[in-house]
Amino acid sequence: MWADYLEFWRDRYPDLLTAAREHLTISAVAILLGVLVAVPLGIYLSGNRKKWVHSVIFTIANLFQTIPSLALLALLIPLLGIGVKPAIFALFLYSLLPILRNTYAGFQSVDPSILESARGMGYSRTQQLLQIQLPLAFPYIMSGIRLTTVYVISWTTLAALIGAGGLGQLIVSGIGVNRTELIVSAAACAIVLALLADRLLGALEKHLSKRARTSKSEASLI
Amino acid sequence: MIQFDGVNKVYDDGHQVLKNLNLEIKQGEITVLIGPSGCGKTTTMKLINRLISPSSGHILVDGQDISTVDPVALRRKIGYVIQNIGLFPHMNIARNVGVVPRMLKWDKARIASKVNELLSMVGLDPRIFGNRYPSELSGGQQQRIGVIRALAADPSIILMDEPFSALDPISREQLQDELIRLQHELKKTIVFVTHDMDEAIKLADTIVLMNDGEIVQAGPPERILRHPANDFVKSFIGQKRMQLEHPLRGSLPVASDVMVESPAVASPTRGLAEAVKMMEKRRVDSLLIVDKGNRLVGSVSIYQVLDHYTDESKTVADVMKPIEHAVKTNTPLSVALQLMSAHQLPNVPVIRDDNEFVGLITRGSVVSHLAEVYSEESGETANVG
Numbered sequence: 001m002w003a004d005y006l007e008f009w010r011d012r013y014p015d016l017l018t019a020a021r022e023h024l025t026i027s028a029v030a031i032l033l034g035v036l037v038a039v040p041l042g043i044y045l046s047g048n049r050k051k052w053v054h055s056v057i058f059t060i061a062n063l064f065q066t067i068p069s070l071a072l073l074a075l076l077i078p079l080l081g082i083g084v085k086p087a088i089f090a091l092f093l094y095s096l097l098p099i100l101r102n103t104y105a106g107f108q109s110v111d112p113s114i115l116e117s118a119r120g121m122g123y124s125r126t127q128q129l130l131q132i133q134l135p136l137a138f139p140y141i142m143s144g145i146r147l148t149t150v151y152v153i154s155w156t157t158l159a160a161l162i163g164a165g166g167l168g169q170l171i172v173s174g175i176g177v178n179r180t181e182l183i184v185s186a187a188a189c190a191i192v193l194a195l196l197a198d199r200l201l202g203a204l205e206k207h208l209s210k211r212a213r214t215s216k217s218e219a220s221l222i
Numbered sequence: 223m224i225q226f227d228g229v230n231k232v233y234d235d236g237h238q239v240l241k242n243l244n245l246e247i248k249q250g251e252i253t254v255l256i257g258p259s260g261c262g263k264t265t266t267m268k269l270i271n272r273l274i275s276p277s278s279g280h281i282l283v284d285g286q287d288i289s290t291v292d293p294v295a296l297r298r299k300i301g302y303v304i305q306n307i308g309l310f311p312h313m314n315i316a317r318n319v320g321v322v323p324r325m326l327k328w329d330k331a332r333i334a335s336k337v338n339e340l341l342s343m344v345g346l347d348p349r350i351f352g353n354r355y356p357s358e359l360s361g362g363q364q365q366r367i368g369v370i371r372a373l374a375a376d377p378s379i380i381l382m383d384e385p386f387s388a389l390d391p392i393s394r395e396q397l398q399d400e401l402i403r404l405q406h407e408l409k410k411t412i413v414f415v416t417h418d419m420d421e422a423i424k425l426a427d428t429i430v431l432m433n434d435g436e437i438v439q440a441g442p443p444e445r446i447l448r449h450p451a452n453d454f455v456k457s458f459i460g461q462k463r464m465q466l467e468h469p470l471r472g473s474l475p476v477a478s479d480v481m482v483e484s485p486a487v488a489s490p491t492r493g494l495a496e497a498v499k500m501m502e503k504r505r506v507d508s509l510l511i512v513d514k515g516n517r518l519v520g521s522v523s524i525y526q527v528l529d530h531y532t533d534e535s536k537t538v539a540d541v542m543k544p545i546e547h548a549v550k551t552n553t554p555l556s557v558a559l560q561l562m563s564a565h566q567l568p569n570v571p572v573i574r575d576d577n578e579f580v581g582l583i584t585r586g587s588v589v590s591h592l593a594e595v596y597s598e599e600s601g602e603t604a605n606v607g
Contacts, residue, residue, distance in 0.1 A: 117308025
């Protein structure tokens, strides 16, 4: 049995690599967009006092989360067609809530007395945000991003159903031609990708926190 | 010097926290703002670094209206220490202390030497503590850092908002002592908010006592203690402290301090004519009747004696009334006075633990005791009579 797999990998590893690259690109773009939208939104919400704005934004983010992924992809076909674009968009919607929640929680976790003393000592609004709040909320934001990354990578396999490619494509073909090696290999690849991404982000978080702690000037964090 | 000129602060909900505040805070002194919560003391302090803006009126620092100064620039020139310390947990101690100098763009060497100087000044070795993080320090150490952080850029004004109230009593005492020592060297203008009168008395050059958005009394601690402006000040200072300031050094007067020691007494066998004679001689209107063991058996008043005067066979024992109320020698005066007023007694006898009669508290003896106390406290009152 192992011989089958070895042979399979020897023949098909360029396909696996290509699929993995596509897979990673789709996931990464979706998460990056998610970060770009959800982090600023979380920061805005943490400073916002109007209750209804909170409920509206969190309800919308929650709503996206509740739509079954297959249904969401199907719903996007009439709007964005098929291919990479709707897949990225759907995954982006999924990534919003956890990043938003964690960013918000991170900013909320900053002790108000720390902000008061910063303000009283003459930190401008921007300095407070960049030099106090962001570094302190950073571990929360990162854990949100890590969490999102892991499951966006696993959901990206579904994107193959609307023709976005990636490792899901290999699994779908594997099912079609009834080749277990193909299915298992692609699935294993997706798992390895998710684990690696999580590790990588963990290391990045550690590195950045350490830098924030030891750097000579707070400005280096920006 | 900091001047408040007709400052009002009204919140959006219409609550007026400061009512036409006029105050001058002197250069190089510790001015303590004190009062019950909600009295406006913290608001007053926060007006100085524009954390709060007045609804009307002006605040001048060294003659300049601070509403014309950029708040961020203003705050960098004013030290600020808060109750919850507010050290930045992601920065080590050296960087925490150097926060304002860094914002003011001092060069690195100057910041480093200033940080080391300040840490040494509060007895924390810069080589050990400089690299630690706030969470690795005790509460007292953290607030020491909070204080020296406010001193870092050498501001002439420092605002301290109940800085020591969250600390344990021992750390609090230590930090108060250190503040006094630092102030002795540095001569900063310190505005210190507290609700603790002991702390205010210990630290203040000037106490500003506030209530309900107004200044009730301002002056040196000594003057406020000796001449409280009204009942609010008295109650805020507290009865205990008034008595501490008292010549009796805190000992509450007891019955034996106040009593007349040799009141008019008679034995039960005395005749009525003798009783009248004795009263005449002692210039009193009643006699206490004691037995041979010097134990109290009753009292007679001149009216009771005169009612039965014609009956020559009667003795005072026949006409006397039993004693209903007596106090022990160590009974506090306040209790004795309550007893007297509750039962409308003109006087109350004082007995020892073995029931032996030792003296009498009369209205006159209470008055002369108080007169003694107050004439000792201030020479003026003795001359009034």
